[in-house]
Amino acid sequence: GQNIDQPTEMTATEGAIVQINCTYQTSGFNGLFWYQQHAGEAPTFLSYNVLDGLEEKGRFSSFLSRSKGYSYLLLKELQMKDSASYLCAVNAGNNRKLIWGLGTSLGVNP
Amino acid sequence: SAVISQKPSRDICQRGTSLTIQCQVDSQVTMMFWYRQQPGQSLTLIATANQGSEATYESGFVIDKFPISRPNLTFSTLTVSNMSPEDSSIYLCSALKRGGRNTEAFFGQGTRLTVV
Numbered sequence: 532g533q534n535i536d537q538p539t540e541m542t543a544t545e546g547a548i549v550q551i552n553c554t555y556q557t558s559g560f561n562g563l564f565w566y567q568q569h570a571g572e573a574p575t576f577l578s579y580n581v582l583d584g585l586e587e588k589g590r591f592s593s594f595l596s597r598s599k600g601y602s603y604l605l606l607k608e609l610q611m612k613d614s615a616s617y618l619c620a621v622n623a624g625n626n627r628k629l630i631w632g633l634g635t636s637l638g639v640n641p
Numbered sequence: 642s643a644v645i646s647q648k649p650s651r652d653i654c655q656r657g658t659s660l661t662i663q664c665q666v667d668s669q670v671t672m673m674f675w676y677r678q679q680p681g682q683s684l685t686l687i688a689t690a691n692q693g694s695e696a697t698y699e700s701g702f703v704i705d706k707f708p709i710s711r712p713n714l715t716f717s718t719l720t721v722s723n724m725s726p727e728d729s730s731i732y733l734c735s736a737l738k739r740g741g742r743n744t745e746a747f748f749g750q751g752t753r754l755t756v757v
Contacts, residue, residue: 562744564746566748571680572750572751573733573748573749573750573751574684574733574748575748576745576746576747576748579742579743579744579745579746581741581742581744582742618683618684620746622737622744628672628674628686628689629674629686629737629746631683631684631686632683633682633683634683
């Protein structure tokens with residue numbers, strides 16, 4: 532079967548660093564996406580990992596280990612506006628559709 | 642980056658009617674998808690829109706209820722047919738632009754549908 536696991540909720544303090552983990556078991560693997568979604572808005576693309584290692588984009592970084600079926604999203608210098616749901620999705624199989632996690636709701640406290 | 646224009650952004654419809662949602666991408670993309678999302682829940686894939694052929698539907702979704710068109714690489718429509726209050730949801734189109742490590746995936750702004 533296809534399965535994506537990520538924590539349901541996390542909280543962190545403004546200015547801190549937070550790591551959101553995602554583990555996956557899929558029949559194939561063609562890349563992993565991270566999205567941010569604020570309440571009432573569409574998801575916003577954050578990052579894409581297809582090779583092992585760390586991809587850095589400003590305050591956000593994403594890591595992938597294909598052998599472990601594991602990824603994390605690292606958010607640095609947290610800001611209040613980072614309070615949102617973070618979705619992990621795997622591009623699996625030949626038909627290229629994405630398998631979605633249920634999302635991690637991140638609350639940033641002052 | 643690609644920009645997706647989705648419309649309408651919201652609508653209130655009568656039971657039994659149909660609504661067509663449009664998505665226009667500003668550049669050619671590899672794949673287009675249609676999702677549904679209930680407030681506070683994750684995304685549910687309705688179907689993959691295939692250019693020039695019938696869409697590929699997920700379990701629980703059928704063409705008669707959710708006909709989809711994709712006449713070219715930048716445009717797709719989803720119709721919600723014979724609506725009932727259970728169809729009230731947010732509908733989102735998404736596009737995947739493959740580019741190796743530069744692969745990106747984008748969403749339209751979403752259509753908030755209320756069926757009364």
